[in-house]
Amino acid sequence: MSKKPDHPSDGEDAFSGSRRDFLKQSSLLSAIALTPATVVKAADNQWDEKIADVFEKVPVNLEVNGVKYSVKVEPRVTLLDLLREQLNLTGTKKGCDRGQCGACTVHVNGVRINSCLSLAVTNEGKKITTIEGLAHGEELHPMQEAFIKHDGFQCGYCTSGQIMSAVALVKEGRTHSREQISEFMSGNICRCGAYSNIVKAIQEVKNSQS
Amino acid sequence: MNPFQYTRSVGAAGAIQSLVKEPHAHFLAGGTNLIDLIKMGVVVPERLVDINGLPLKAIVKIPGGLRIGALATNSEVADHPLVLQDYPLLSLAINAGASPQLRNMATVGGNMMQRTRCSYFFDTTMPCNKRSPGSGCGALEGYNRMHALFGASDKCIAVNPSDMNVALTALGAVVHVKGPKGERKIPFGDFHRLPGDHPEKDNTLERGELIVAVDLPDASFNKHVHYLKIRDRTSYAFALVSVAVALKMEGNMITDARLAMGGVAHKPWRLPAAEVFLKGKPATGDNFKQAAKIAMQGAKAWPYNQFKLKLAPNAILQGLSAASGLVS
Numbered sequence: 001m002s003k004k005p006d007h008p009s010d011g012e013d014a015f016s017g018s019r020r021d022f023l024k025q026s027s028l029l030s031a032i033a034l035t036p037a038t039v040v041k042a043a044d045n046q047w048d049e050k051i052a053d054v055f056e057k058v059p060v061n062l063e064v065n066g067v068k069y070s071v072k073v074e075p076r077v078t079l080l081d082l083l084r085e086q087l088n089l090t091g092t093k094k095g096c097d098r099g100q101c102g103a104c105t106v107h108v109n110g111v112r113i114n115s116c117l118s119l120a121v122t123n124e125g126k127k128i129t130t131i132e133g134l135a136h137g138e139e140l141h142p143m144q145e146a147f148i149k150h151d152g153f154q155c156g157y158c159t160s161g162q163i164m165s166a167v168a169l170v171k172e173g174r175t176h177s178r179e180q181i182s183e184f185m186s187g188n189i190c191r192c193g194a195y196s197n198i199v200k201a202i203q204e205v206k207n208s209q210s
Numbered sequence: 211m212n213p214f215q216y217t218r219s220v221g222a223a224g225a226i227q228s229l230v231k232e233p234h235a236h237f238l239a240g241g242t243n244l245i246d247l248i249k250m251g252v253v254v255p256e257r258l259v260d261i262n263g264l265p266l267k268a269i270v271k272i273p274g275g276l277r278i279g280a281l282a283t284n285s286e287v288a289d290h291p292l293v294l295q296d297y298p299l300l301s302l303a304i305n306a307g308a309s310p311q312l313r314n315m316a317t318v319g320g321n322m323m324q325r326t327r328c329s330y331f332f333d334t335t336m337p338c339n340k341r342s343p344g345s346g347c348g349a350l351e352g353y354n355r356m357h358a359l360f361g362a363s364d365k366c367i368a369v370n371p372s373d374m375n376v377a378l379t380a381l382g383a384v385v386h387v388k389g390p391k392g393e394r395k396i397p398f399g400d401f402h403r404l405p406g407d408h409p410e411k412d413n414t415l416e417r418g419e420l421i422v423a424v425d426l427p428d429a430s431f432n433k434h435v436h437y438l439k440i441r442d443r444t445s446y447a448f449a450l451v452s453v454a455v456a457l458k459m460e461g462n463m464i465t466d467a468r469l470a471m472g473g474v475a476h477k478p479w480r481l482p483a484a485e486v487f488l489k490g491k492p493a494t495g496d497n498f499k500q501a502a503k504i505a506m507q508g509a510k511a512w513p514y515n516q517f518k519l520k521l522a523p524n525a526i527l528q529g530l531s532a533a534s535g536l537v538s
Contacts, residue, residue: 058216075215075258076211076212076213076214076248098246099242099246099312102311105311111285112310112311113311113314114312117241117315118241118315119241119245121218121260122238122260122262124218165310165311182444182445183445186310187309187311187312
């Protein structure tokens with residue numbers, strides 16, 4: 001099998017494959033002699049997927065990092081899962097998946113939000129920016145440069161969320177003091193404790209702009 | 211997440227009808243609480259009725275006050291020039307809650323509908339009368355550190371988690387709702403309810419009723435205000451105890467007072483007796499201590515939240531001192 005079901009973020013193939021694989025594995029491999037031909041045929045022709053497409057999925061048009069997408073998603077799919085699993089934009093991370101850690105922070109119409117608590121279907125017509133959309137070609141965003149310069153991360157898992165939040169923070173003008181930066185960055189948790197360097201990176205970007 | 215149907219609502223009447231027709235349909239606004247609850251299996255909707263397209267976002271001046279649309283986000287309200295100028299207490303309370311990302315998503319109406327953060331409510335393997343009526347209360351004999359001091363019942367000792375609600379209670383806001391039987395207004399203090407025998411009901415809304423706006427009365431409590439929130443970490447945590455204070459003062463004399471607490475009851479907890487006591491008295495440490503004592507009458511703690519019996523009056527004292535400018 002060429003797909004890697006353990007890594008659903010590897011592509012939309014794996015995403016759409018799960019139900020089909022289950023049908024094949026459960027009914028074909030374990031009870032092949034008893035399986036009616038129609039079930040095997042249904043699995044092979046991906047009928048279940050097609051039926052699901054018609055009845056379960058909702059079309060959504062949105063723009064991510066300047067690219068327009070028209071996709072179909074189940075209503076329960078979050079913006080985070082759409083980005084990672086259907087659009088292959090895995091820079092946005094899934095941490096707690098409950099709005100408590102901030103690893104999934106993206107900008108929607110210029111405003112920072114937790115993409116794990118936003119259903120993809122509610123983003124119809126919206127403009128989304130993820131960590132992949134910050135750099136201009138090979139030229140990093142000043143906040144990305146500053147995070148590297150000040151060592152604003154260790155393991156790096158929270159970093160894309162931290163940077164997306166930090167870019168929004170500077171735009172919001174909440175950078176008057178160390179305390180204010182800490183307060184308005186509190187939605188981004190860093191288990192490694194890189195906070196002091198993150199604050200330094202933010203202060204540098206703020207100072208270079210004023 | 212369990213699968214559910216999705217409707218993008220284009221009119222309030224249709225959205226209301228959807229909820230009347232389908233018992234397991236829910237309105238979806240910011241989703242910061244609801245999506246979390248669905249992921250945890252606490253709420254299992256058959257349909258979400260997305261009301262975000264309804265024109266309920268405006269924040270406008272009305273005769274004698276300010277009208278805030280139910281879909282205005284928490285950050286839009288907290289940062290609004292008229293709110294900052296006339297109702298700074300509301301701004302302080304909103305910014306004390308959640309994180310910037312969540313405040314950018316969460317709406318005023320949604321914040322009012324926020325469910326309790328009681329861990330037994332969130333844990334579907336535990337009994338909880340609020341989540342599953344009749345199953346019992348896990349918190350009564352469990353780890354009840356975050357729980358109520360006032361107005362609890364033997365069915366539920368959970369608290370309302372919202373900071374915004376505490377300020378809106380103190381400010382005497384009025385809630386506008388639209389429902390299958392028409393429109394009505396609910397004074398903010400009557401919107402949320404005590405658990406009694408029906409902790410599954412957080413508020414007095416009827417099935418299908420939609421919050422459309424919140425009205426704030428005239429801006430007379432715009433100067434001597436404070437929102438004090440005591441929590442386990444400096445930011446981004448729910449209140450152990452919070453206090454909203456709004457005073458009218460002439461010199462050192464308190465001419466009117468509004469006080470409410472969060473983290474101590476199933477609803478935002480107004481302190482009317484302490485308000486009456488403070489009216490016409492000078493801002494002194496002794497008067498504030500007495501007001502705190504009056505406010506705590508009838509408090510009942512549980513094995514793990516005994517500390518709140520000390521924390522709450524001290525928070526009231528500190529909140530009053532800060533709002534009045536008294537250096538204690």
